Amino acid sequence: MFFSRAQEIAxxxxxxxxxRGASGTGRSxxxxxxxxxxxxxxxxxxxxxLADRGLLRSRRGRKGGFVLGRPASEITLAxxxxxxxxxxxxxxxxxxxxxxxxxxxxxxxxxxxKRLKRTRLSDLPAPFARS
Numbered sequence: 001m002f003f004s005r006a007q008e009i010a011x012x013x014x015x016x017x018x019x020r021g022a023s024g025t026g027r028s029x030x031x032x033x034x035x036x037x038x039x040x041x042x043x044x045x046x047x048x049x050l051a052d053r054g055l056l057r058s059r060r061g062r063k064g065g066f067v068l069g070r071p072a073s074e075i076t077l078a079x080x081x082x083x084x085x086x087x088x089x090x091x092x093x094x095x096x097x098x099x100x101x102x103x104x105x106x107x108x109x110x111x112x113x114k115r116l117k118r119t120r121l122s123d124l125p126a127p128f129a130r131s
Contacts, residue, residue: 006046006084012036013043014050014080015124019072022057026065046084053083072122081116090116 003011013036018024029047033040047066050056054069068075078090085093090113097105 003081004084005042006049007081009036009038009043009046010050010080010084011077011124012038013047014068014075014121015072017056017066017068017072019068019122021068021071021074024067026059026067028065032066050080050083055079055083068121073120075121076117077119077121078113078116080121 013032016032016035017027029040029044032047033043036043047056047058051058051066051069055075056066057069058064058066081093082088082090087093094109094113096102096109
């Protein structure tokens with residue numbers, strides 16, 4: 001039930017982007033990596049995967065960098081998890097725990113999946129500072 005490293009990095013980095021979405025100010029991979037405290041090379045791969053799935057857009061030029069593909073209020077944590085996991089449903093991305101602990105942990109898993117579906121990127125602390 002834990003996030004992959006790519007999902008963790010996305011959850012550290014995406015709140016650093018302008019919450020307005022495509023009309024917002026872009027940020028470079030280097031800038032995001034420094035602010036999030038994550039490796040730039042791996043972050044670049046994660047952001048590229050999110051852009052391939054439409055959650056981000058990349059822009060070239062002086063005001064370039066990455067921006068959200070749509071406003072933060074329209075992106076759920078489930079969207080992020082699935083974009084990086086590339087499965088067709090949260091239940092497959094976060095399967096039930098097997099063995100004797102499975103029945104005990106199932107209510108926690110169910111609650112976790114519900115929270116991913118209803119928590120929006122805009123609900124996370126927003127350290128974005130306009131430059």
